[in-house]
Amino acid sequence: MGVGIIRTGKALPKLEVGNQKLTELVDTDDQWIIDRTGIETRHISTEEMGLDLAVAAAKEALGDLDKDSIGLVLVATVTPDQIVPSMGALVKRELQLNNAIAYDINAACSGFIYGLWTAEALMKGHDIKRALVIGVERLSRITNWEDRGTCILFGDGSGCAILEMSDDKPGIISSFVKNYDDVANSLVCDLQYIQTPFADEGHKDMFIKMNGTQVFRFAVGAIEEAMMAVLKKAGITPDDVKYYVPHQANMRIILSAAQRMKQPLEKFQINIRNTGNVSAASIPMALADLMKSGKVHSGDKIMLVGFGGGLSAGAILFEAI
Numbered sequence: 001m002g003v004g005i006i007r008t009g010k011a012l013p014k015l016e017v018g019n020q021k022l023t024e025l026v027d028t029d030d031q032w033i034i035d036r037t038g039i040e041t042r043h044i045s046t047e048e049m050g051l052d053l054a055v056a057a058a059k060e061a062l063g064d065l066d067k068d069s070i071g072l073v074l075v076a077t078v079t080p081d082q083i084v085p086s087m088g089a090l091v092k093r094e095l096q097l098n099n100a101i102a103y104d105i106n107a108a109c110s111g112f113i114y115g116l117w118t119a120e121a122l123m124k125g126h127d128i129k130r131a132l133v134i135g136v137e138r139l140s141r142i143t144n145w146e147d148r149g150t151c152i153l154f155g156d157g158s159g160c161a162i163l164e165m166s167d168d169k170p171g172i173i174s175s176f177v178k179n180y181d182d183v184a185n186s187l188v189c190d191l192q193y194i195q196t197p198f199a200d201e202g203h204k205d206m207f208i209k210m211n212g213t214q215v216f217r218f219a220v221g222a223i224e225e226a227m228m229a230v231l232k233k234a235g236i237t238p239d240d241v242k243y244y245v246p247h248q249a250n251m252r253i254i255l256s257a258a259q260r261m262k263q264p265l266e267k268f269q270i271n272i273r274n275t276g277n278v279s280a281a282s283i284p285m286a287l288a289d290l291m292k293s294g295k296v297h298s299g300d301k302i303m304l305v306g307f308g309g310g311l312s313a314g315a316i317l318f319e320a321i
Helices: 030-037 050-062 087-095 108-126 212-234 251-260 279-292
Strands: 002-011 015-018 041-044 070-076 101-105 130-138 156-166 172-179 187-189 208-210 243-246 301-308 312-319
Touching: 002 050, 002 108, 002 172, 002 279, 002 312, 030 251, 041 156, 050 087, 050 130, 050 156, 050 279, 070 087, 070 108, 087 101, 087 130, 101 108, 108 130, 108 156, 108 172, 108 279, 108 301, 108 312, 130 279, 156 279, 172 212, 212 251, 212 301, 212 312, 243 251, 243 279, 279 301
Parallel strands: 070 101, 070 130, 243 301
Antiparallel strands: 002 156, 015 041, 130 156, 172 312, 187 208, 301 312
């Protein structure tokens, strides 16, 4: 009995912002951004709420599937539209998924991996036929547009996958998740609650703060650890994997992963050039692009791998249906 990925979906905001536009906001230039990140453009929400993007990606994936067969909705995000109801509950309500249990996961950029890991366990343990796992972010909400070290990196969007229980197909072969203590606070984003008559928590900056060098060092090591862990569990080698779908954080990190695994870059699905880093949405968006490409065939082994704040990392190895 296995849990497989049967469909994927993706949604982007209408507004596309190129590097040249950012030169009007901070001291930078197009080539500097490309050389350091691999990013040329990203999409920014102006009219779309996170829910709009999540629902659009889900509708693309659902197609003509019976909505009543969806028993679980997990939404990975660090930028929900509101605290209560959760994004998962909002998606369930909007799509009229009457039989679904719904809630959110926050594991930053590793969120979609954690969502798949959680969904597989719940599906096997509670006889859930199908699950919808979504990664959605509006990072433009928490980006400091005066900080050239971070504002060049992030974008908005959503991606999702539909999982299905099967008696005769392996689906997810192995998985790995791990948390590491961020003792140096290398990647943080504060939250400012309203002041009360009883306590004053002081001012907090509600935007992403990142030490790029520390995050890079963590990322290259964590990705290798996660990739090797799922390969070892599955008893296969890097060469046995047909395609790799990494978190789209920085082109240099993806290149490092390919070199460490001694794999050609052609095996890595890359869309960071046109999306930037979209946190929990980046892996499912890239996966949707891969599945639409026509390159994937039944039985192909595909690895998803990511890392994020917390610090966190994980990988999922699955066989295409």
